[in-house]
Amino acid sequence: MSSAGGIIRALNSGVKHLAIRRFTLRYPEQKLKFVGDGFQFNPETGVGIAGLRGRHILYHEHCTGCQLCAVACEGIAEAISMVKVNETWKQNKKAIMPQIDYGKCVFCGLCVDACPFYALYMTNDYELSSFTKSALIYTPAQLAIKPKISQDVEIKIDDRGATHG
Amino acid sequence: MTTQLPPGISLEKVDDRIMTLNVGPQHPGSGHMRLIIKVDGDYIVSCDPDPGYVHRGEEKMAEYRNYIQNIPHLERPVIHDSSNILYPYCLAVEDLLGIEVPERAKYIRVIAAELNRCIYTLYWLAIYGIFLGHSTMFMWPAGDRELFIDLLEAMSGARVTHAYLVPGGIRNDLPANFEERCLRQVNYFEKRIKEYEAIFYQNPILKSRTEGTGILSRTDAIRLGTTGSVLRASGIDFDIRKKEPYDVYENLDFETVVMKEGDSYARSYVPYLEMFESCRIIRDALSKMPKSGSVRTKLKPNPKGGNEEVFKRVESGRGALGYYIVSNNRPEPYRVKISVGSFRNLICMPYLLKGELLGNMPSVYWSLNYWPVEADR
Numbered sequence: 001m002s003s004a005g006g007i008i009r010a011l012n013s014g015v016k017h018l019a020i021r022r023f024t025l026r027y028p029e030q031k032l033k034f035v036g037d038g039f040q041f042n043p044e045t046g047v048g049i050a051g052l053r054g055r056h057i058l059y060h061e062h063c064t065g066c067q068l069c070a071v072a073c074e075g076i077a078e079a080i081s082m083v084k085v086n087e088t089w090k091q092n093k094k095a096i097m098p099q100i101d102y103g104k105c106v107f108c109g110l111c112v113d114a115c116p117f118y119a120l121y122m123t124n125d126y127e128l129s130s131f132t133k134s135a136l137i138y139t140p141a142q143l144a145i146k147p148k149i150s151q152d153v154e155i156k157i158d159d160r161g162a163t164h165g
Numbered sequence: 166m167t168t169q170l171p172p173g174i175s176l177e178k179v180d181d182r183i184m185t186l187n188v189g190p191q192h193p194g195s196g197h198m199r200l201i202i203k204v205d206g207d208y209i210v211s212c213d214p215d216p217g218y219v220h221r222g223e224e225k226m227a228e229y230r231n232y233i234q235n236i237p238h239l240e241r242p243v244i245h246d247s248s249n250i251l252y253p254y255c256l257a258v259e260d261l262l263g264i265e266v267p268e269r270a271k272y273i274r275v276i277a278a279e280l281n282r283c284i285y286t287l288y289w290l291a292i293y294g295i296f297l298g299h300s301t302m303f304m305w306p307a308g309d310r311e312l313f314i315d316l317l318e319a320m321s322g323a324r325v326t327h328a329y330l331v332p333g334g335i336r337n338d339l340p341a342n343f344e345e346r347c348l349r350q351v352n353y354f355e356k357r358i359k360e361y362e363a364i365f366y367q368n369p370i371l372k373s374r375t376e377g378t379g380i381l382s383r384t385d386a387i388r389l390g391t392t393g394s395v396l397r398a399s400g401i402d403f404d405i406r407k408k409e410p411y412d413v414y415e416n417l418d419f420e421t422v423v424m425k426e427g428d429s430y431a432r433s434y435v436p437y438l439e440m441f442e443s444c445r446i447i448r449d450a451l452s453k454m455p456k457s458g459s460v461r462t463k464l465k466p467n468p469k470g471g472n473e474e475v476f477k478r479v480e481s482g483r484g485a486l487g488y489y490i491v492s493n494n495r496p497e498p499y500r501v502k503i504s505v506g507s508f509r510n511l512i513c514m515p516y517l518l519k520g521e522l523l524g525n526m527p528s529v530y531w532s533l534n535y536w537p538v539e540a541d542r
Contacts, residue, residue, distance in 0.1 A: 003369035010370075013363040014301055023308050032315070035340040039322045046463035048337030053322035075230040076237050108237040108328040113336070122322070155315060157353045162312065 021163040030164060031151040038123040039109050043116045053109045054126040056100055058143035060089065062119035065096040072114035079104035080111060085140050091117075097140035102128050123147050183210055188526070190218045198537040200514070200530070204523055212518040214511055220541040227501035231467055232258050235498075236328050242505070242539040244325045246285035248277045248317075249481035250539070251330045253488040256411055256477040258332035261470040261492055264462050270334035271412040272454035276347070277320060277329055278479075279443040279450075280313045283354075285482035286436045287313075289534060293433055294365065296527040297374060302365050309357055312350045319343060332468075334461035344451050355444045358437070366434060375429040379517040379529035382427060389513045392506045393484020394439070394534050398424050398431035405480040417449045429525075432532035436482070467496040483507050483534045507540035 025032065036051035065082065073080040082096040089095070098111075098120065112120050125147035130136055153164050170176065182205050189199035199215040223242060227235050239254055240247035252274065259266060266274075287306040294302025314324050319340050321329035329336050365371055381391070386399035396403055404421040406414045422438040424431040470492030478487030484506025491500040510533045517529050 003373075006367055006369040006372075010364045010368040013360055023311070025311075035319045039337070041337075045459075047459070047461045050320065050337045050340040051322055052318065072234070075234040106237055106326070107323060108326070109322065109336070110233065110237070110328070155312065155350070157349055162350075162353055162357070 020161040023162055023164065025153065025164040030153040031149075032164075033151045033154050034124050038121060039112060040121045041109075041112045041115065043118070048109070048113065051122065052124045052126070053107045053122045054124050055102065055122065055128055055138070055147070056111075056143055057121050057123050057146060058097065058140055059119045059121075060085075060087070060097065060140065060144055061091075062117045063089070063092055063097050063140075064117055064119070065092045065094045066117070067096075068114045068116065069098050069111035069120055072111050076108060076110060077104045077106045079106075083140065098143070099137060099139050100143065101137045103133055103136040124149050124151060182206075186523075189215075197541075200526070202518070202523070202526070207523050209518045209521050209523055209526065212515045214514045216508070216511060216537060216540050218541065219538045221538075223542045224501050224503060227498060229497060231496040232262070232332055232470075232498070233464070235501075236331060237326070239503075240326055240328060242503075242542055243285070243481075243483075243536055245288050246281050246482045247326050247328070248274075248281040248330055249285070249479060250486060251328075252278055252411075252479045252481075253477045253486055254490075255330045255332050256479070257475045257488045257490045258470075260475045260477065261473055261490060262332065262464070262468050264333045264464065266334050266412075266462060267459040268413075269455045269458040270460040272450050273320075273335050273339060273460060274330055275413055275417070275450050276447055276454075277317065277327070277335070279446045280317050280320075281327075282482045283440050283443050284310055284313050284317070286440055289482070289531075290361075290433075290437065293528075293531050296531050297371060299365065299368075299371070302361070305361065305364075309354065312354055316343075316347055316350060319346070331461070333464050334459075336461070338460045348448065348451060351444050351447050355441060358440060361437065366437065372430060374525065375433060375528050375532070376426075378429045378521060378525045379432075379532065380426070380428045381432075381513055381517060385513070385516065386427065389516065390509055391484070391513055392509045393480070393482075394435040395432055395484065395510050395513070397422060398435045399427035400425040405478060405485055409478070411477070411479055413450070413453075414446075416453060417446050419446050419449070429528045429532040432534070433528075436534065469494060469496050470498070478504070481506055483536060483539065484509060503542050505539045505542065506534070507536045510535055511540055 034052040038051040039053045040049040067082050070080040070082055079101045080098045083099045085095050085097050109122055112122055156163050183203050186202045187199055188202055190197055197219040201213040203210040226238055240251050243250050287310040291303045291306040318324050321327035381399050383400045386396050402421050402423045407421055419442045422435050424435055472493055474491045476489045478485050486506055487504040489502040490498050493499040
């Protein structure tokens, strides 16, 4: 008889959840809000600034073509290669800038830690899927574009449980 | 007729009653490993675990990368417990390079490790539920895991494979309002996982399937060299966080969960109870943490270790996890040996499964807290 009681208690605790709000995030319609504008790094203090590690953003006016990001990526993902760019910058005599292959990138962000010139950061953009492999290779020009994102859903907790808004 | 066999190969004489079953390596219930089970009717006569299908050569790879480049690939064996698998590596490299870690970073590392332990335990519990055919117990922990994944995402910027702990501290400071948000979610989480008790742990169906199966006695647990929750479920009070406290665990208030039974039920109950202790640790660490200060000691570019050897271990979700690093005045380590809890616990599988019903195999197997990818490294 005690086992019947246990089964009823187990069923009861499941049935109670019919009245509790849905926790699931309805993804394409809802998108989670993140802290800040993506992972950044301050080379002076050597400490990063919290944020999502999505795709990179490259500031052409800061990049000197020093290749430290590509060196940092060696042995991790080898996703970064330095390519020639057409425009010329005062600080970038060799006119080379990183090109990132997101088919290989593991989003560890150690390239951002390696950049001493505030040129390479990460953004909140994580929707990078494409139909071709070549479309995953982002040129310096593509990396310079600031992503347009709308992320606004947060976890809300109240007496009726947790929900994604 | 006698056949000439090549040297090193012998034929096994098999009884007509005995049948050999290969569970895995592609079986959804086994993970990436194979259990060679001999059955007599419904009873298991012998079991021979055969790991090694997901060997990635992490230890060899570590010899060709410097101490920072090793971080992303060393957390791959257990992507959902990545802070805990990096923790001993960071401790060992800090010892090797002589780096002091700031006080605030130590607390944040403990918080990250405990959040990750909960994420691992919930993932393991979800699979334990589906192993036993309890699909609600798959959905609930998988959903509640999201609370802590979101917290770690805010902290580190990635949902899994955080690469957050580095030799010298942590990658970035906590975001604004993190303490408040963490506290709110941990409090809710603690209330929420109490509901698992009625639906799963006090459920007579689960109890009848797990109580008294796969009993590992206290002496056997020591003799076979098990670690982690398997050891504590057999009545031995051993937790590295208590016995050899690293970072700031000695300042924090928590207890070791010990059960005496040593059966599958106790082995599945101990990690669940430890989640409450993890919540206690997180709350305590949040209150004792210095409110400001540096979180990372700057390293020289390409730091070199001396002619030294270090061994550091921590308590991960699956037991003691240690790194043995040998350096020889080069930016890359000379040798890295990862000693993982999963592999330590694998050895007791033949002992536990002998004489069990074949139907009890999944519950015994998964209660060992075994993660094939970590065991193979």
